[in-house]
Amino acid sequence: MTQVVVIGGGISGLASAYFLSESIDPAEITVLEAEESLGGTIKGLKFGDRVVETGPDSFITRNPSALDLAAALNLSDRLVSPATSSAFIYARSRLHPIPAGTVFGAPSDFKKFSGNSLISRTGQLRAALEPFLPRARIEGDTTVGSFARKRWGKEVSDLLIEPLVGGIHAGTTYQLSLALCAPQYLKSAQDFRSVSVGLKAQTANYTPSGHPAFYSFSGGLSDLVEGLAELLRNRAVQILTNCESVEISQLPDGYRVTTKDRALDVEGVICATPSYVSAKLLQPVSAGAAELLRSIDYASPIMTLLSYDDDAFPEPLHGSGVLVPRPNRTLTTAVTFATNKWPQWKSDGETILRVSAGRIGDNRAWEFSDEALVADLEAEIKKITGVKSRSARHNVSRWRNRIPQFKPFHNQLTQRIREKLPAGIELAGAPFLGVGIPACISSGRTAAERLSKALAKPR
Numbered sequence: 001m002t003q004v005v006v007i008g009g010g011i012s013g014l015a016s017a018y019f020l021s022e023s024i025d026p027a028e029i030t031v032l033e034a035e036e037s038l039g040g041t042i043k044g045l046k047f048g049d050r051v052v053e054t055g056p057d058s059f060i061t062r063n064p065s066a067l068d069l070a071a072a073l074n075l076s077d078r079l080v081s082p083a084t085s086s087a088f089i090y091a092r093s094r095l096h097p098i099p100a101g102t103v104f105g106a107p108s109d110f111k112k113f114s115g116n117s118l119i120s121r122t123g124q125l126r127a128a129l130e131p132f133l134p135r136a137r138i139e140g141d142t143t144v145g146s147f148a149r150k151r152w153g154k155e156v157s158d159l160l161i162e163p164l165v166g167g168i169h170a171g172t173t174y175q176l177s178l179a180l181c182a183p184q185y186l187k188s189a190q191d192f193r194s195v196s197v198g199l200k201a202q203t204a205n206y207t208p209s210g211h212p213a214f215y216s217f218s219g220g221l222s223d224l225v226e227g228l229a230e231l232l233r234n235r236a237v238q239i240l241t242n243c244e245s246v247e248i249s250q251l252p253d254g255y256r257v258t259t260k261d262r263a264l265d266v267e268g269v270i271c272a273t274p275s276y277v278s279a280k281l282l283q284p285v286s287a288g289a290a291e292l293l294r295s296i297d298y299a300s301p302i303m304t305l306l307s308y309d310d311d312a313f314p315e316p317l318h319g320s321g322v323l324v325p326r327p328n329r330t331l332t333t334a335v336t337f338a339t340n341k342w343p344q345w346k347s348d349g350e351t352i353l354r355v356s357a358g359r360i361g362d363n364r365a366w367e368f369s370d371e372a373l374v375a376d377l378e379a380e381i382k383k384i385t386g387v388k389s390r391s392a393r394h395n396v397s398r399w400r401n402r403i404p405q406f407k408p409f410h411n412q413l414t415q416r417i418r419e420k421l422p423a424g425i426e427l428a429g430a431p432f433l434g435v436g437i438p439a440c441i442s443s444g445r446t447a448a449e450r451l452s453k454a455l456a457k458p459r
């Protein structure tokens, strides 16, 4: 029987084990997870009498991997979509609705875009020049920020595209790969002279499945983790928690995966850990892959839950939340009006906010104690929402080195890493196809398919 180990019990590792169990038959699959619980960054927390997410709170449906997996796990009837999706951007000390006529922050319909309150008249005129610019010439890849600034001007780039695209990665668009982080822009630039015109054409089939843009589950994203774990156990996959892998070494006919208290001799390994962990594990079997994996930087966001009385707000909060661009210089990078977005988290008279802090190039929040951080965030939330009192309850979740940063030509870096891996070792996880949950699931499927193929070949 083929023996395979998956290292890491986050969504990427669990998805890898699931796809392995579909493709290698018969196989003895073991998942090793360092922590006590599965799910990695997917984590709900009992906050008052509700379980509230402290990491991701939803997944996008445009990449159908998570939806398909939910269907395979019989979880489709537990899908829930956000109650509201309208969001704001905080600039010049007030909230502005995200301008209409935009795709992923980029103006695509100038009629709808004109007259928005976020971008100045001059900024709007500059953006409206885009259809008259020469076709964009991109030599393979560039940064989202420099591309956006050239096409729509500095104001649109810094106040709109930076918080939307940079925000997802707790990064800055001026360092993020256009090909990986805003492929819609790149495709439009390749297919059309005007990127705005191309984006407008793309919106016609933006969510082709007819599903809402985002989903979670009635019990939170942990439903997906628990559903996967249950199915894997039913398929006799061994899942070991509190079991940190410390090394992978080469054997004549496979690999030895060593943990603190055991050694597993296997034919194949999928590393679904953050890239700096995979680098350490893989050092003995591929120093070249390890060196390249170490070159991937990570951002360290902090998620703070704050509970307020509804009455503390001068007027009810509208929409799903606020993005806070860098020029504000606040610790706060985004605020989700969590009980507006997910009404199932609402208890009588209580408003819960999820406040994000910390992004690449700004780790000020990490220098604060939890209490000091909460006090400063509360003061900023007061300015942003007008709330009159301090929070009644809080929780601070620190996510150190959790969000990989994709520099230009990251896809080529991934390719080079893969080429340096010995047969029988594959990588999955957020560092490869993207940070979103569906991209992580896709990376698990790719890794499982490649490993199954490699193990099927006589070696």
Ligand SMILES: Cc1cc2nc3c(=O)[nH]c(=O)nc-3n(C[C@H](O)[C@H](O)[C@H](O)COP(=O)(O)OP(=O)(O)OC[C@H]3O[C@@H](n4cnc5c(N)ncnc54)[C@H](O)[C@@H]3O)c2cc1C
Binding pocket: 007, 008, 009, 010, 011, 012, 013, 032, 033, 034, 035, 038, 039, 040, 041, 042, 054, 055, 056, 057, 058, 059, 060, 243, 244, 245, 246, 272, 273, 274, 277, 301, 303, 399, 402, 403, 428, 429, 430, 431, 434, 435, 436, 437, 438, 440
């Ligand atoms: C605050 C925050 C908000 C986010 N919001 C969203 C969102 O709304 N939607 C979305 O789609 N994505 C979101 N993301 C991104 C998404 O959550 C992650 O990219 C994704 O969950 C990563 O999954 P993973 O399995 O690749 O990695 P991880 O979740 O990091 O899992 C890796 C696992 O490996 C384990 N591990 C590490 N070292 C070892 C070892 N030596 N041996 C064994 N096990 C080990 C870890 O304990 C962990 O369980 C968010 C991320 C953060 C931090």
